[in-house]
Amino acid sequence: MAKDVERRIIKGLFTVPIKNLILVIVGLKGEAHGYEILKELEKLAAGLWKPSHGNLYTLLGKMVDEGLLEPREDYRGRVRRIKYSLTPKGLEYVRTSNDLALKSLYMAVQYHEMLKAKLKETTGRRRRLNPETIKTYLELLERIKVLLDREIDAIKKELAEVGQEKPKTGSTAKVKG
Numbered sequence: 494m495a496k497d498v499e500r501r502i503i504k505g506l507f508t509v510p511i512k513n514l515i516l517v518i519v520g521l522k523g524e525a526h527g528y529e530i531l532k533e534l535e536k537l538a539a540g541l542w543k544p545s546h547g548n549l550y551t552l553l554g555k556m557v558d559e560g561l562l563e564p565r566e567d568y569r570g571r572v573r574r575i576k577y578s579l580t581p582k583g584l585e586y587v588r589t590s591n592d593l594a595l596k597s598l599y600m601a602v603q604y605h606e607m608l609k610a611k612l613k614e615t616t617g618r619r620r621r622l623n624p625e626t627i628k629t630y631l632e633l634l635e636r637i638k639v640l641l642d643r644e645i646d647a648i649k650k651e652l653a654e655v656g657q658e659k660p661k662t663g664s665t666a667k668v669k670g
Contacts, residue, residue: 512556516561525577562583565578
């Protein structure tokens with residue numbers, strides 16, 4: 494696929510959720526200035542796209558106005574930088590969007606599998622994929638499996654803790670773990 498087509502696809506993937514990505518970047522770093530955020534976005538887009546400085550700083554200003562980010566002036570000599578950190582509202586936004594992103598990821602994998610089956614049904618054979626694509630897909634599935642295993646363990650632990658609580662007076666119901 495030509496680089497300009499890849500660049501357009503990548504830009505389309507990142508322009509819609511850029512607000513979420515900025516919040517995730519700031520949340521993971523604790524605080525970050527605009528240029529750091531720009532470089533992280535570029536890295537996430539495999540170097541094929543990054544927002545313009547003007548668009549990024551406009552969006553950061555809007556996110557401050559929305560109460561998602563807190564700006565703080567930082568000086569290195571005479572150079573002034575604005576560092577951004579998450580507000581409590583920004584942290585809640587990240588939590589919610591993370592949960593939704595995880596659900597979307599699960600759905601995307603399910604749709605991928607359904608599409609793969611449909612293509613096989615339509616063509617009567619399985620399409621040969623590039624070995625590198627297969628390897629990347631396998632790595633993705635393995636990472637998803639690790640995440641799912643962690644989530645399952647956390648839910649089981651939470652259920653076990655709830656099950657250990659004493660039932661309310663008059664109740665004999667127990668929660669199974």
